[in-house]
Amino acid sequence: MDRSKISTPTLRCFVETGPDHLCINVFSSVLPSEVDMSSPLMYGTPSSRVEGTPRSGVGGTPARQRPDLGSIRKAPQVDLHSEPPSADGAVASEQALGQKLVIWGTDVNVGTCKEKFQRFLQRFIDPTSNEDENAGLDLNEPLYMQKLEEISVVGEPVLNVNCSHVQSFDADLYRQLISYPQEVIPTFDMAVNELFFERFPDSILEHQIQVRPYNALKTRNMRSLNPEDIDQMITISGMVIRTSQLIPEMQEAFFQCQVCAFSTRVEVDRGRIAEPAVCRNCNTTHSLALIHNRSAFSDKQMIKVQESPDDMPAGQTPHTTIVYAHNDLVDKVQPGDRINITGIYRAVPMRENPRQSNVKSVYKTHIDVIHFRKTDEKRLHGLDEDSDQKLFTEERVQILKELASKPDVYDRLSSALAPSIYEHEDIKKGILLQLFGGTRKDFSQTGRGNFRAEVNILLCGDPGTSKSQLLQYVFNLVPRGQYTSGKGSSAVGLTAYVMKDPETKQLVLQTGALVLSDNGICCIDEFDKMSDSTRSVLHEVMEQQTLSIAKAGIICQLNARTSVLAAANPVESQWNPKKTTIENIQLPHTLLSRFDLIFLMLDPQDEAYDRRLAHHLVALYYQSEEQIEEEFLDMAVLKDYIAYARTYINPRLNEEASQALIEAYVDMRKIGSGRGMVSAYPRQLESLIRLAEAHAKVRFSDKVETIDVEEAKRLQREALKQSATDPRTGFVDISILTTGMSATARKRKEEVAQALKKMIQSKGKTPAMKYQQLFDDLRGQSEAAITKDMFEEALRALADEDYLTVTGKTVRLL
Amino acid sequence: MPSSHDWINKPLGVVEAMFAQSNSNPEWEAKVLEYFKGQLKEKESHSWVPSLNDVPLHYLKPNSLVKFRCLVQDMFDPEFYMGVYETVDPSTKANVLRCGKYKDVTECGVDLNSRNTVTAERQTFYCVPIPGESPWAKEISFLSAARVVPSTSYVPSRQKRSYEEDDDDMDTQPQKQREPHTETPQIQPHGNGDSKRQETEAPSSQTTTPSDCSSHLDLNFPLPGERGPACLVKVYEGLDSFKLNDTLEIYGILSVNPVLTVLGEENMETPEEQRAHDPPASLVPRLHMLYARPLQHNNPLLPSAPTEDQSAFVSSFLVEMASVRAELLAYLTHVLLGDGLAAEYLLLHLISDVYTRRDVLPLGKFTLNLSGCPLNSYTERLYQIVQQLVPCSYRLSMSLHTMNSMRLVPKKDYVANRLVSGALQLARNTSLFLDETQLEQGQLDSSGVRNITALGNLISWQKVDYDFSYHQMEFPCNINVLVTSEGRSLLPSDCQVPLQPQVTPPNMEEYLTTIHMAQFTSQINKFRVYLSLARTLDYSISDEVTKAVEDDFVDMRKDDPQSVTAEDLHRMLVVARLLSLSLGQTTLSRDGWMRAKHIDMLRRSRTEQQKSLNGNEP
DSSP states (O other), rough: OOOOHHHHHHHHHHHHHGGGGGSOOOOOOOEEEEEESSSSGGGTGGGGTTTTTTSSSHHHOOOOOOOGOSOOOOOEEEETTSSOOOOHHHHHHHHGGGEEEEEESSOOOOHHHHHHHHHHHHHHOOOOOGGGGGGSSSSTTTTTHHHHHHHHHHHOEEEEEEEHHHHHHOOHHHHHHOOOHHHHHHHHHHHHHHHHHHTTTTOOSSOOEEEEEEEOOOOGOOOOGGGTTSSSSSEEEEEEEEEEOEEEEOOOOOOOETOOOOEEEEEOOOTTTOOBBBBBTTTTTTTTTEEEGSSEEEEEEEEEEEEOGGSOOTTTTTOEEEEEEGGGTTTTTOTTEEEEEEEEEEEOOOOOOOOOSEEEEEEEEEEEEEEEESSSSSGGGSEEEEEOOOOOOHHHHHHHHHHHHHHTTTHHHHSSSSSTTTOHHHHHHHHHHHOOOOOOOGGGHHHHHHHOOOEEEEEEEEEEEEEEHHHHHHHHSSTTTEEETTTTOHHHHSSEEEEOOTTTTTEEEEEEEETTTSSSSSEEESSSOOOOOHHHHHHHHHHOOEEEEEEEEEEEEOOOEEEEEEEOSSSSSOOOOTHHHHHOOOOHHHTTTSSEEEEEOOOOOOOOHHHHHHHHHHHHHHHOOHHHHHOOOOOHHHHHHHHHHHHHHOOOHHHHHHHHHHHHHHHHHHHHHHHTTOOHHHHHHHHHHHHHHHHHHHTTTSSHHHHHHHHHHHHHHHHHHHSSSSSTTOOEEEEEHSSSSSSHHHHHHHHHHHHHHHHHTTTTTOOOOEEEHHHHHHHHHHEEEEEEEEHHHHHHHHHHHTTEEEETOOOOOO | OOOOHHHHOOOHHHHHHHHHTTOOOOHHHHHHHHHHHHHHTTTTHHHOOOTTTTOGGGGOOOTTEEEEEEEEEEEEEEEEEEEEEEEOOTOOOOOOEEEOTSSSSEEESOTTTOOOEEEEEEEEEEEOOOOOOOOOHHHHHHHHHSOOSSSSSOOOOOOOOOOOOOEEEEEHHHHHHHGSSOOOOOEEEEEOOHHHHHHHHHHHHHHHSSHHTTTOOOOOOSTTTTOOOOEEEEEEEEEOOOOOOEEEEEEEEOOOOOOHHHHSSSOOOOOOHHHHHHHHTTOOOEEEEEEEEEOOOOOOOOOOOOOOHHHHHHHHHHHHHHHHHHHHHHHHHHHTTHHHHHHHHHHHTTTOOOOOOEEEEEEOOOOEEEEESSSSSHHHHHHHHHHHHSSBEEEEEOOHHHHOOOOOSOEEETTTTEEEOTTTTOTTTTEEEEGGGOOOOOOHHHHHHHHHHHHHHHHHHSOOOOOOOEEEEEOOOOOOEEOOOSSOOOOOEEEEEEEEOOOOSSHHHHHHHHHHSSSSSSHHHHHHHHHHHHHHHEEOOHHHHHHHHHHHHHHHHOOOOTOOOOHHHHHHHHHHHHHHHTTTTTTTTTHHHHHHHHHHHHHHHHHHHHHHHHHHOO
């Protein structure tokens, strides 16, 4: 069947001029009836309103018009085999060759199409389905039959059909659906209703079931829409930027004769009402008047959708498209929602104005929506496997896999990360692992809740060591990244705030950087400059991965599964190697212990390093673009690689790796136990697991193996060596990060307290002493230098023992 | 007199003839483009085409070929139009195929149901004149255009705006006498009286200048106080090759059909959107693009296209380069009150350019912070002098009020569906003069903080994050930022030079005016060419010098690792590059490196001096 034959002008003329009985109204089951059948308004209406239903079971259920498929067009069927078309021949063939009739302009045969779709509904099984819509269904039974059952129970007469299912079941049917949605979907509706009422003859529905296909694979991107897509079914993704008020659109006009009260109905055809000039009953001219409240209206809403920022080429502005939602799809989406829209792409010529001789040559385009699918709605609950539905072509996947199979892929990727930043290999590796993240695990059944899979990294170091540049790079690399500066952001800016919409006076929850970077990376520069209240917000995010909000009557918990990449400068302008990390950056240890890796970016001050650095920088200034590109991986490849691994690779620990992890942890605990201190906490074990998993992801491996654990161990050790070395002893001491104080410092504190106690005791029974006096005495007595801080700490320790109290400038014994 | 060219006067005739010949073979479209490109390649031919920048709209013939030097300010959604359609002649009932390309309006009697209709796609760009274009650049291109009589009746007799004398004015006078003889198009200029009066009156009645029409229609210029026509450019080919903020010279067919304004009835758009997308054609003409040339610079003194005559021009100028540099340096030294070092840095700053980007890092940017500027209108005069030298510039007076109230970052207005421009939407290599001496103590509100952040981002990363309300979008830019301040600027900068005046003229105003007046126009023009040209030169570093630089860096670090960091090396490499280019040398020599090191050392000792001075203050 080829389409060009059908649309020859002669055939067209025939259809237009042909006698009425030739044009079979295919859509008799979709007669408009917006008004409830039982309403008093319906009294006295001709019973013909429910005629034309295929089966008796369907008869009781009113059909509902589908304005999403356009105005009810008389869709005549044509017989392809009757050529040349003559009126007689067509009549004959109508009876004889009923099966070969197709709808004019298409190659769709109603009977075959219906049959095929019913077969699809009855037989289609998708055992590997993991869509959340199918949750609770038996995957080995026909999927859509179960959905029909659901409809009979729930009573919501809408059947969503995944087009990819149709495609895998019957490619030809899929093609027809995509190419002629306006004709095929009503046929589907008919098929479903027949099937449904056959099966559940007693069920009562509000109106007949409507089929809503979604996930048409044809188009993904708003930018790629072109004139060829007109009148086809498409799926595009985008973000809602504006919604209009509800618009009542007339579907059927009701006219009444002013003379004899004879009434007639006129369907709206392409936005026009052909007002009857003569009353058929009394033959009076111009006596018919429109009765508004007996006309049928349907709801309509204009929605503006903008393409999502990830889809567009750099340096251009996003495109927008107008979308019309009808009936129950009205008010389904709000500005700011990210949605996938399935609908029919329309182009309407500017209306001809009889007063003007020439018209604007531009078409107005819009999409009549059939199905909405919010992509970010699911993010609020549960995992989103396909929300970032980034599609990879097979060649691309091949390239990525090839890259993954290279033995040095880890090094390659890490060196491709921010090539303009020199060295800091381990930091780059750490960030690389952060980009990949660990495997999501759900322990909510056992009460533990979600297990954090995101890796948090803190960079501290001297100003001017390109920390910000690294952050900028990461922010540019990941699709859902946020960049904030600790200086400029407030707690509400990071979390969420409640705002009153000036127009609707409604309270609106506006999300901040942390929520926006859910599933992404939140880069926070100048972490140390952040106010305490702001920082405290991070506690919850960085371990529980949620944000709780209780504001202005809105109490909720939002997901913020974000990795935090923070950069902090030392309190003194330069890093003081004599002090611990905590002392240098003055951040609370409770927060620090939530970072998996803490790196120091210091100036190594060594000649060989300087030389390499100089070489690197000079090369930056004279190498041409091509040379650089040869040397390093393309940023786009890196992006895709990460996206692919994040979506498709979920490594699990194998036996050996688990053993290695256990050993590593025990070893770490052992180091400290010799000196009577704790050198590792379960948090370290957890981050070790995350890092190992991330490393397995880098290799595209489904199993975490020993080499992954080795690398995780090495990286953690490197980071600890940098950040948790006790400057007094030179040992790595994890308690610096977990309690904010090294074990030696704590021991020292105790010693001072004891010395003080001894001194006071030696003084004999004096109930009160002068503060300054006591301090001076202690300083005189002790060999080591005692600072005022140490003295105060010792006093506090003794006060805790209930040995003394400090009031103002006097110290009292108890 | 090249006024009788059909391809300029009736380009649509050419297009239609080619369409008629084609027999709906789609290749005709390429042929049309080829033809116009070929015509424009001919020597001087592009100067015969009247320019929208110079000629008021009402003097231009509708449907003629015009050119427009502009910046792409916004890109609207693509639209579908009837590429080919059929009309039915009401009297003969004959169907005729017609071409809808390069037109806004169809002929009468369109058969909307015709099978032969071909739907095609095109996109609309909203273009504005290059923001901040210096008066001298406008003047010169205007006068050079005036030399060749355009195919309109318009006789340029614009008032002189700058204080430059130019005796070219005399040349234009005789043309005025000829005016009545040249063919007058649709719009008849009112009488032939006093031309000056006419010029000031005509725009107000025709509302082509925003000065009085901005009240009811915002033409969305990035900078306040801009004048000139905005234009809706319909683009047919190579949509992906254009980017926002590109500067282009567009050759296209002018369409000012008044029907455009009337047609636009009953659709779902908001009135704001309709106003933004379908402004009256008499205010915002439509231009159907036939050919567009990306502009590397908008200096009218330089040949604009990279052709042979440009390379000839460059090589001839290279000889002079060193001497012009010396003269310019002397001039700048005078301007900067005798401070030679600051003048050197200012010169380097003026020729700087972001020549490439390594991932997020822009290379070649050179933001200069001139601190210690004398107060009281010195900075203003300084800006006027900079403006005289560069083709594009803007002075942002950073007073508390402007910082709090001004819109710097472009923002998407979803109601009108357009990008509302901001002062940071600038063409490449625009000189942005930030006057921090205007800043006083007080409270910055949230928009003020955002503005300061935007300026900081611009300086550090050479990018502006446009506000799309639900998300931000990053647009890279290439803007030369010069910050003048009293103390060290609160904004980041690549290089800070404290000004050390050697002279203290009693009357600053007079002093600077005298310096300025002392320069001949020809001299200034040389400077202008020099600055634009030095920027475009290629540059490389040989392996040998690379090695030397590396060694040098290691040595410096050995002496004092605290004082020389990677950042310093970055800066010195940029300084070395600019220094070489300023002398017309395209490779870095060892000498050049030493010089760069030397001036950087001088500068650093000066800032340190400043620091210790400040440290002594109570």
